[in-house]
Amino acid sequence: MALPDLAKKPQRFTGGHRACAGCGFPVTIKIILQAAENPVVVGCATGCMEVTSTIYPYTAWRCSFIHTAFENAAATMSGVEAAYRSLKRQGKIDKDIDFIAFGGDGGTYDIGLQALSGAMERGHKLVYVCYNNQGYMNTGIQRSSATPRGANTTTTPAGTHLPGKPQYPKDLTAIMAAHGIPYAAQASMSHWNDLYRKAQKAFAVDGPAFLNVLSTCRLGWATAPEDTVDVAEGAVQCNVWPLFEVENGKWKLTFKPKKPLPVADWMKQQGRFKHLFQSDNTELLESIQRQVDEDWQRLLELCGE
Amino acid sequence: MAVAVETQKTAALTGNEAAAQAMRQINPDVVAAYPITPQTEIVQLFSTFVSDGLVKTEFVAVESEHSAMSATVGAAAAGARAMTATSSQGLALMWEMLYIAAGMRVPVVMPMVNRALSSPINIHCDHSDSMGARDSGWLQIYSENAQEMYDNLIQAVRIAEHPDVLLPVMVTMDGFIISHGMENVELLPDRAVQDFVGEYHFPYPLLDVEHPKTLGPLALQDFYFEFKRQQAEAVHRAKNVILAVAEEYARISGRRYGFFEAYQMDDAEYAVVVLGSTAGTAKYVIDQLRQAGEKCGLVKIRVFRPFPGPELSELLSGLKALGILDRADTFSTQGGPLYLEVKAALYHALKRPKCINYIYGLGGRDIDPELIRQALMEIKDLGSEQADGVGPIVRYLGVRE
Ligand SMILES: Cc1ncc(C[n+]2csc(CCOP(=O)(O)OP(=O)(O)O)c2C)c(N)n1
């Protein structure tokens, strides 16, 4: 797909929504919806995406859309997909329809993990997309289990005793791959072509698919609106957010930085790590770099690189 | 239509089996459910119907009740007739989704087998579970026995899906006492139930992708209140629908239902108000007392939501005394939920009876005829001219103090 061709495809997510200027997830939504060849039904968890796109009596969605609660986008869409299978089997509907569930990292990694695991295990033909902005942004930038170590959030505030979030994020993409689903992938809104291709693959498989898509939150990461794509790109270039896919159990790297950037360079782009550079945090920064390097090595092995 | 009355079959069934049979005949497009005692049997039986190809249903064996209700709501919104079933802790785990189902106006029907809530954990009957959900926006219908469970479930589909209503309905029966007790149940022919429930229509199905709609939006100070006002209005409208559906059901089944059943009330001077299986025991006691010349009666509430306040007030106005039996407490010092509701309904009555409340049977504690007789005698005394004051308003029946 060439960019001009992509731009010509009809938009199922319109402008005029109320996400912050420079927010990352609208890009993620648009690319994924454009990759769906069939009509879609979208389910969405409570979070920034839902509350900024469906303020009654307006909606930014030109496709069927349902939101019920925070932790259950996967369960709600399980029901929608089961309804579709039932009505199709009974000959009451003949169309091909794609089903997508969007959840933030809070609604996916944390409170919605059980519902997601259940839906993937049961094998519903549905694409679950985590639009991952590494924190609970809608409620005012709290930590999630996707927040990077050292980040300043409102529940891990950088103070005199604690330098931001103490834990590393968990590897949800690997957890989803371990469910044995036909397709799981990690992508970034900055690499639109890679994301588009992965979304196409996700829609094509006969079963559940999971996409974990890094989507900048310029408010929570404290970055300039015009840097949204660059910061997401930086996460990929420093191996904090590697791009890969697991197709029928086979791991494959889809992008390899020519010369990985130091993680600190990426962190310096963002206000949420500012405190780490205002005093001596050499040890912490070194251990973060070490962890990223080890994770990267393990990923290379998994991918047979 | 009258044909069905004659072609009904009598079967010896437990309450759970009767509920499962009703579900088989309703033949929903989707069932998403999770096991919990004493409801488990319904899910298991229904699964065998699915495995044996007796229903067209897509069965989703979800990983929790929260997901059961979420998937049921999703399926109903997609354009499929959807059901689930639960008890106790399962209903508690659904809490958040109960309000969402009602607020989204999805006409889901759910058998709910009454069981006590933890802690301490207890698998036996009381009404704490469904009573806690009484203000969730669901309609609630209580059943005295397996026959009523069967009849109420079938009617619930029509009530829920009526365009004037579009609200979820919970149909309850007492755990173990009814769910596991075997009785003769008259079953309608499959065809008659199919014709009665008809085709499912949800006005804004998600699967109608040519006419996309956004369901479950954010509505703020400028619109949220109107959504809720409309929801309240739908509950009002449900009253007429419940009676109309009951009338139509009587024509095919010969069994007649209203908001409540008045038993020996015509010349009664004092009475008890009850829910569920206790009505059976109380009727037995009232029959005995009647033989001894006592003017006592019973009101069994069938429809708790919407609450038939004015109708009940009309019936009860003029009684000398009334005892309301609650199988749940509100832990408010004000008495049980049924008591509070009945007393509120009586506030505008011209001749208010004296009212007391009995809380009984928590965690499945037996309620035997002797306890009910004792309560009725106290109620009678309360109504006598000589009684001065009411004494304790909230009394606990059959408990060690
Ligand atoms: C059961 C429940 N708990 C808490 C909340 C409050 N809440 C709404 S959105 C949200 C955080 C969302 O974070 P995420 O899923 O990462 O989405 P984001 O806002 O970052 O896009 C929280 C905590 C809720 N709506 N429901």
Ligand code: SF4
């Ligand atoms: S707070 Fe962050 S995620 Fe939410 S709309 Fe703004 S930029 Fe987007």
Ligand SMILES: [Mg+2]
């Ligand atoms: Mg988030």
